[in-house]
Amino acid sequence: MGGSHVVGAHAGHALEESPYRIPSKKLVMWLFIMSDAVTFAALLFAYGYLRNATPGWPRPFHFSPTVINAMIMTFVLVTSGFTMLIAMRAANLGNKAGALRWTFITAVAGIIFALLHIREWIGLIGEGLRLFQNPWGSGLFGAAFFTITGLHLSHVVGGVIALAVVAIGYQRGRYDAGHIEIWGLYWHFVDIVWMFVVPFVYLLNIAH
Numbered sequence: 001m002g003g004s005h006v007v008g009a010h011a012g013h014a015l016e017e018s019p020y021r022i023p024s025k026k027l028v029m030w031l032f033i034m035s036d037a038v039t040f041a042a043l044l045f046a047y048g049y050l051r052n053a054t055p056g057w058p059r060p061f062h063f064s065p066t067v068i069n070a071m072i073m074t075f076v077l078v079t080s081g082f083t084m085l086i087a088m089r090a091a092n093l094g095n096k097a098g099a100l101r102w103t104f105i106t107a108v109a110g111i112i113f114a115l116l117h118i119r120e121w122i123g124l125i126g127e128g129l130r131l132f133q134n135p136w137g138s139g140l141f142g143a144a145f146f147t148i149t150g151l152h153l154s155h156v157v158g159g160v161i162a163l164a165v166v167a168i169g170y171q172r173g174r175y176d177a178g179h180i181e182i183w184g185l186y187w188h189f190v191d192i193v194w195m196f197v198v199p200f201v202y203l204l205n206i207a208h
Helices: 002-016 024-053 066-092 096-126 140-171 177-205
Strands: none
Touching: 024 140, 024 177, 066 096, 066 177, 096 140, 096 177, 140 177
């Protein structure tokens, strides 16, 4: 009986020191990112199919102002990725003030991105773009555009809220550096998705 107890203790000790062990909260975030990546991939695949299969697919964008606005949004989002990376590094080094500062800067950049996006939507709606109609051709264009960009925008807004909540909790000692890192992973995922949205949804629809 005593021998089995010793074996069990050794087995538990071996599991605790496994190099493959990952905190459950980080594992959950990775699983969410993978499932969300599949969702975006499916939407972009469906968009590509519709674009190629629909005669007269509209190309309404010019190098002003929509594409220029998209480039500005890209710059803001990529910059926020760097500030989030700095925040994660500061948190891991125990620099609480630096982690808070750069996390809040990232959240502000996300707000700027969202406002630019909403301004773009208002401008396009003013030109007649709707979910299933537009003045340029196939009504499916509006549905595809608003679905893909809207889903990404919802991720940005959700990320801004999460970063603010985690930063406040981190400041009060409720959360640790691991939470900053986890939401940093999410924010980088949002960045990467946008790098696919821009060429598919904007650059391929520039008028010749």
